[in-house]
Amino acid sequence: MLDWNDLRYFLAVAETGSTLAAGKKLKVSQTTAARRIAALEEALGLTLFERRQAGYALTPAGEALVERARAVEASAAHFTDAAAAAARDISGTVRLTTSDIYAVTLMAPLLRDLHDAHPAIRIELVTSDYPLDLAAGEAEVALRASVMPQGGGLVVRRIGPDPWTLYCSRDYAARHVRPKTAEDLRSHPIIGGGGEKIWPVYRAWLERHGLEGAVVMEHGSATGLLAAVRAGAGMAVLPSFVADREPELVQVLPPMKHDDLALWLITHERLRRTPRVRAVLDFLGDRLAQLAKAAPVDGSQSPWLEPDGRPRMSLVAPQS
Incomplete structure (x- = not known):
């Protein structure tokens, strides 16, 4: 079952090119970042990254989904902002x-x-x-x-x-x-x-x-x-x-x-x-x-x- 939070790891690895850098960005261990990427791939039934000596590279399937993941991230940010505004709205x-x-x-x-x-x-x-x-x-x-x-x-x-x-x-x-x-x-x-x-x-x-x-x-x-x-x-x-x-x-x-x-x-x-x-x-x-x-x-x-x-x-x- 898809965990929407795993999209954060997907985008972080796509942007940094490694689970080590992604882990530092998200303030988690490299092992956690790698495990979440593996869980996301299993849930989707797709290989999103090629594991190379130099790091992680997006596969064609990953390339096709990265912009959609960014759209989900933006929607989540909008949702959070709207919820925060509602919490501040004393009216x-x-x-x-x-x-x-x-x-x-x-x-x-x-x-x-x-x-x-x-x-x-x-x-x-x-x-x-x-x-x-x-x-x-x-x-x-x-x-x-x-x-x-x-x-x-x-x-x-x-x-x-x-x-x-x-x-x-x-x-x-x-x-x-x-x-x-x-x-x-x-x-x-x-x-x-x-x-x-x-x-x-x-x-x-x-x-x-x-x-x-x-x-x-x-x-x-x-x-x-x-x-x-x-x-x-x-x-x-x-x-x-x-x-x-x-x-x-x-x-x-x-x-x-x-x-x-x-x-x-x-x-x-x-x-x-x-x-x-x-x-x-x-x-x-x-x-x-x-x-x-x-x-x-x-x-x-x-x-x-x-x-x-x-x-x-x-x-x-x-x-x-």
């Missing part, structure tokens, strides 16, 4: 998916800066609370909050912890007496909803603590929860990675212990080395990691926090 569309609350908070400034850094990359942002199938090509990069992303072939990078807990606005906290017990908390308006994936879990938490009766409105998305809390309409559960970095929000309750939710940057194994995808992953990963390492907004002046930042109350589950 094209990258389909990025995340939940709406991360899209309008964390991602908005990051995508602006990503465009400045890589103007030839076009981001197609898909907001969805349900994970798109990266293996099926529904998206190329995902930013998700979960315990641990599951799926064959996924390549994941953990950004940082992202438990959800109860928040209100700083203005709301300044205008209301802080709750000390679960009973006190029931007198505060709760913003419910968050979408069909978030709301069932959120509602079950409210029910466990007897707070379902305090819900005064429901929003159909997590961004709706965030907007209502920012406006001072009441309290709602929000992801801490987002809310702790909002200067106008106050954490009402500390996150539950052993909450393993985290923020993950994800792609698929077959995409991780695609230049445009790699550029997006590296940029977002580094910037999000910087956010994770940075201290959250200083809440020491919050009306509901002690000077050292510890919350003054924790939710006590109602007695049955």
Whole structure:
């Protein structure tokens, strides 16, 4: 069977006239050069060189093939150049998916800066609370909050912890007496909803603590929860990675212990080395990691926090 790499030896011997000189040119031994020529002749069923005392001379069959071998060599060089250019080409569309609350908070400034850094990359942002199938090509990069992303072939990078807990606005906290017990908390308006994936879990938490009766409105998305809390309409559960970095929000309750939710940057194994995808992953990963390492907004002046930042109350589950 023909080994295309043997054409390099064929051309080197044809040009230098000996296996010794060809071996030096290709940085191999004379024995290796001679063996590869013999293998090529056997594969082709042709004698390409006459072995003479003075060296190797092309036979008529070899003369007839040498230009075609040069054409193959040139094509291989063009192929290599094209592949190298493709590897350097950081351009094209990258389909990025995340939940709406991360899209309008964390991602908005990051995508602006990503465009400045890589103007030839076009981001197609898909907001969805349900994970798109990266293996099926529904998206190329995902930013998700979960315990641990599951799926064959996924390549994941953990950004940082992202438990959800109860928040209100700083203005709301300044205008209301802080709750000390679960009973006190029931007198505060709760913003419910968050979408069909978030709301069932959120509602079950409210029910466990007897707070379902305090819900005064429901929003159909997590961004709706965030907007209502920012406006001072009441309290709602929000992801801490987002809310702790909002200067106008106050954490009402500390996150539950052993909450393993985290923020993950994800792609698929077959995409991780695609230049445009790699550029997006590296940029977002580094910037999000910087956010994770940075201290959250200083809440020491919050009306509901002690000077050292510890919350003054924790939710006590109602007695049955």
